[in-house]
Amino acid sequence: GQSLEQPSEVTAVEGAIVQINCTYQTSGFYGLSWYQQHDGGAPTFLSYNALDGLEETGRFSSFLSRSDSYGYLLLQELQMKDSASYFCAVRDRGGATNKLIFGTGTLLAVQP
Amino acid sequence: DVKVTQSSRYLVKRTGEKVFLECVQDMDHENMFWYRQDPGLGLRLIYFSYDVKMKEKGDIPEGYSVSREKKERFSLILESASTNQTSMYLCASSSLGGAGTEAFFGQGTRLTVV
Numbered sequence: 007g008q009s010l011e012q013p014s015e016v017t018a019v020e021g022a023i024v025q026i027n028c029t030y031q032t033s034g035f036y037g038l039s040w041y042q043q044h045d046g047g048a049p050t051f052l053s054y055n056a057l058d059g060l061e062e063t064g065r066f067s068s069f070l071s072r073s074d075s076y077g078y079l080l081l082q083e084l085q086m087k088d089s090a091s092y093f094c095a096v097r098d099r100g101g102a103t104n105k106l107i108f109g110t111g112t113l114l115a116v117q118p
Numbered sequence: 119d120v121k122v123t124q125s126s127r128y129l130v131k132r133t134g135e136k137v138f139l140e141c142v143q144d145m146d147h148e149n150m151f152w153y154r155q156d157p158g159l160g161l162r163l164i165y166f167s168y169d170v171k172m173k174e175k176g177d178i179p180e181g182y183s184v185s186r187e188k189k190e191r192f193s194l195i196l197e198s199a200s201t202n203q204t205s206m207y208l209c210a211s212s213s214l215g216g217a218g219t220e221a222f223f224g225q226g227t228r229l230t231v232v
Contacts, residue, residue: 014158037218048122048208048225049161054218093160097219105176106151106212106221108161 008032010109017115026079028094038077039095089116124224137196141209148214150192155206199231
């Protein structure tokens with residue numbers, strides 16, 4: 007089977023840096039994605055790591071360590087609008103298809 | 119603008135009813151997914167489909183079935199609704215690209231079974 011574990015909640019203040027961790031166990035690993043979901047909204051794609059290391063996209067960066075089965079999302083210069091839930095996700099091969107599995111999600115609360 | 123549309127935002131059904139949740143995508147995507155979202159449990163995969171008439175079970179298929187008669191439409195069916203199926207249901211689609219292929223989500227259907 008597969009599982010992705012995340013902290014349930016993280017709180018930080020505006021302007022700060024926050025890291026959201028994800029540890030995973032999958033039968034076949036093809037990289038780690040991150041999605042953001044605002045309250046009442048649909049999840050939207052943020053980033054993807056296929057290889058070890060850091061990928062940067064503006065204020066957001068994502069890191070992967072395949073040997074540790076671990077990744078994280080780093081949010082810098084936090085803004086109030088970053089308050090949302092964040093999910094890590096993996097593509098796990100199910101038969102001939104690409105099954106998309108999500109983590110338990112982390113609720114980020116940004117305070118003034 | 120890419121779009122995944124779910125037929126209802128809110129739905130209230132009675133225990134034992136047969137419930138249909140509809141999802142339509144306009145991106146010609148091969149993959150379509152149904153998830154349920156519950157607090158603290160994240161998004162759990164119910165079923166997915168990689169082609170017309172093709173389907174595979176996800177992690178929690180019990181009590182659900184699906185139908186994909188056309189590429190753009192993927193329906194989730196609750197054969198006999200129960201109160202423990204009260205949840206937010208999310209539909210998603212993606213192309214058949216690599217592992218980093220972005221999935222696009224609908225706005226969700228909040229189903230309450232009474």
